[in-house]
Amino acid sequence: MTTKMEFAVDMTCQNCVKKVEESLGKLKGIQGVDVSLERGTVVVQTHLPYSEVQETIEKSGKRAVLKGYGDGSVSAVSMVGGTSGFGINKAIQGVVRFVQTPNVCIIDGTVDGLSPGAHGIHVHECGDISAGCDTVGEHFNPYNAAHGGPDDDITRRHVGDLGNIVADNSGRARFRLQDKVLSVDDIIGRSLVITQDFDDLGKGDSSKSKVDGNSGRRLACGIIARSSGVFENTKKICACDGKTLWDERDDALQKVHGNKL
Known part of the structure; x- marks a missing residue:
């Protein structure tokens, strides 16, 4: 059973798009990929765990955050x-x-x-x-x-x-x-x-x-x-603390690495 998942990806040019597409192209188990530079998103159709897909995107050198999971379904x-x-x-x-x-x-x-x-x-x-x-x-x-x-x-x-x-x-x-x-x-x-x-x-x-x-x-x-499905989450800046989704991502990673020390 495949699922659609939407990632916000920190892309600035067509070269970024190419790197993400090439990285995902090496991952077995991907049924479809839609990379949009305009939206700053990557939508993937797959049966793989979301974390494996996210790690693969980030191997291209681009930061990624999961924004939506499931297409038209309750999540x-x-x-x-x-x-x-x-x-x-x-x-x-x-x-x-x-x-x-x-x-x-x-x-x-x-x-x-x-x-x-x-x-x-x-x-x-x-x-x-x-x-x-x-x-x-x-x-x-x-x-x-x-x-x-x-x-x-x-x-x-x-x-x-x-x-x-x-x-x-x-x-x-x-x-x-x-x-x-x-x-x-x-x-x-x-x-x-x-x-x-x-x-x-x-x-x-x-x-x-x-x-x-x-x-x-x-x-x-x-x-x-x-939680949000694909294209249901439009947040880019948190209204509570003014942090961007990239700030939140980096803070979360810092806490994880700190707990492992």
Whole structure:
């Protein structure tokens, strides 16, 4: 399942356009690219994670910021950990995006600062992170089912059961999931949680298996909020602090690098 994503790219001339096009042309998994110097945007049709596409654009030497995700679809985003969400370790932070398609919900994210290996990922019922991840409630479970995995039938899983993400040796988990049960309309205002251990998908021997997959402590979480689709975000300067989107991008990168020191 492919998705459209729109990036603001810091381009000043046709040579910039050429460099971006050449960089994306080397990336397998791109179905379409539309580079507009006039708008300062790059629209990509792909099944790849957005972070991989953004990194490829920036390899051309041009700064890039994701502006819109999903073409004419309901989209949402969760800023997990960091300064926007909550995490027991400041190094754990990431962005997870949701977009609704006619058949599935696509979950596309990158989370840094995790221990290598598998970690459970779940939508929880509440969007209250006033006391961290302890106040987000239990897994989103409107049908009162036992805990299961994303491949299970709706009667054998929580709607919020998204399975596992896997962090590499650097602590980064980059993923793109498709879920047949989750609906973006139903999760806006709720929260997303990453756990310490892997989720056994309700198939373990522990009594906790049918509750939360025995996936352990809640490491990081963030509220799920409505986000912009392609061509829906026209912001160039923040009305709150007067920062340009490039200032915001550079500030965010500085915080990430600072947390790793």
